Amino acid sequence: MNFLERTTKSERIFEGQIINLRVDIVKLPNGNISTREVVEHPGGVGIIPITDEQEVIMVRQFRKPLETVTLEIPAGKLSYGEDPYVCGVRELEEETGYKAKRVESLGSIYTSPGFANEILHLYMATDLYKGVFNPDEDEFVETEVITLEKLVEMIMQGEVQDAKSIIAILRVWQMIKN
Amino acid sequence: MNFLERTTKSERIFEGQIINLRVDIVKLPNGNISTREVVEHPGGVGIIPITDEQEVIMVRQFRKPLETVTLEIPAGKLSYGEDPYVCGVRELEEETGYKAKRVESLGSIYTSPGFANEILHLYMATDLYKGVFNPDEDEFVETEVITLEKLVEMIMQGEVQDAKSIIAILRVWQMIKN
Numbered sequence: 001m002n003f004l005e006r007t008t009k010s011e012r013i014f015e016g017q018i019i020n021l022r023v024d025i026v027k028l029p030n031g032n033i034s035t036r037e038v039v040e041h042p043g044g045v046g047i048i049p050i051t052d053e054q055e056v057i058m059v060r061q062f063r064k065p066l067e068t069v070t071l072e073i074p075a076g077k078l079s080y081g082e083d084p085y086v087c088g089v090r091e092l093e094e095e096t097g098y099k100a101k102r103v104e105s106l107g108s109i110y111t112s113p114g115f116a117n118e119i120l121h122l123y124m125a126t127d128l129y130k131g132v133f134n135p136d137e138d139e140f141v142e143t144e145v146i147t148l149e150k151l152v153e154m155i156m157q158g159e160v161q162d163a164k165s166i167i168a169i170l171r172v173w174q175m176i177k178n
Numbered sequence: 179m180n181f182l183e184r185t186t187k188s189e190r191i192f193e194g195q196i197i198n199l200r201v202d203i204v205k206l207p208n209g210n211i212s213t214r215e216v217v218e219h220p221g222g223v224g225i226i227p228i229t230d231e232q233e234v235i236m237v238r239q240f241r242k243p244l245e246t247v248t249l250e251i252p253a254g255k256l257s258y259g260e261d262p263y264v265c266g267v268r269e270l271e272e273e274t275g276y277k278a279k280r281v282e283s284l285g286s287i288y289t290s291p292g293f294a295n296e297i298l299h300l301y302m303a304t305d306l307y308k309g310v311f312n313p314d315e316d317e318f319v320e321t322e323v324i325t326l327e328k329l330v331e332m333i334m335q336g337e338v339q340d341a342k343s344i345i346a347i348l349r350v351w352q353m354i355k356n
Binding site for chain 1: 179181182183191192194195196197199201202204206207208210212213214215216217218219222238239240241242243244247248250253255285286287288289290291292293294295296297315316318320330333334336339340341342344345348349351352353355
């Protein structure tokens with residue numbers, strides 16, 4: 001089947017500090033005209049730090065869109081042109097105070113392919129050692145160390161709801177169990 | 179720690195058919211002022227249909243934000259006030275042509291808590307039987323049946339990248355293996 005939606009017009013609605021918004025007019029495969037609301041995001045990184053005791057250093061922070069504090073793996077958005085690996089290593093130290101001797105890729109995910117182009121690059125960090133806890137001045141985060149096994153249980157109970165964190169945890173669990 | 183970001187002003191930038199965009203001015207816990215770009219989304223549903231042979235009915239479709247065809251579980255966005263379960267059952271039949279005698283919750287996830295309030299309710303559908311394949315007139319989808327085991331492998335290889343689909347697949351796999 002031909003799926004392509006050809007853009008015939010594109011209107012820039014907003015350019016922000018983190019996201020942009022545009023509305024595309026598209027021609028569908030059946031010839032009909034439709035609109036697509038597209039959020040442009042620079043992409044980001046999530047990094048799951050695992051201690052030698054199979055514990056994960058998780059992060060608590062306030063998320064304005066949800067008006068609540070969430071439990072997530074350390075993460076951050078990419079600066080323009082920045083290497084995801086470099087970004088992941090930096091965010092790990094800033095948000096948890098740890099560095100890692102070993103950082104492996106867990107692949108990349110699309111968080112909301114229906115309306116956003118956000119891609120997140122996931123990493124696993126092991127062989128941790130102390131660095132400098134140094135969040136941005138306006139970044140308020142608190143770490144919490146939880147065993148991998150407990151986190152899998154929390155996911156199954158609905159107590160971890162952040163998509164990238166669930167994926168990183170279940171992927172590592174899957175690797176360990178095989 | 180007090181994490182709260184109190185909104186002191188909120189500007190509506192855009193109201194669309196699927197998403198809205200607003201920019202909030204917030205007072206941070208340290209008293210500093212910052213802005214938050216927030217995408218409002220009605221929320222949605224993802225439903226993983228599993229045959230008696232432990233195969234999954236996946237869906238291929240074009241995703242404008244990514245300019246590519248993705249492999250995902252059946253999904254759809256909620257209409258205002260719609261029950262997620264009802265939405266899931268409807269999307270399942272529309273996109274795959276199957277109904278299910280058994281539909282169980284796999285919990286809810288936040289896809290992009292940094293900039294969007296989107297919540298997705300995940301379900302597992304089993305005991306499938308033929309209904310009516312009936313996508314919306316302007317919806318172009320193709321189904322593909324893949325074993326659960328193969329999908330787990332594809333996730334580990336980076337061949338399935340949609341967050342909700344990865345979570346549904348790994349959660350079901352985790353349930354089966356326990």
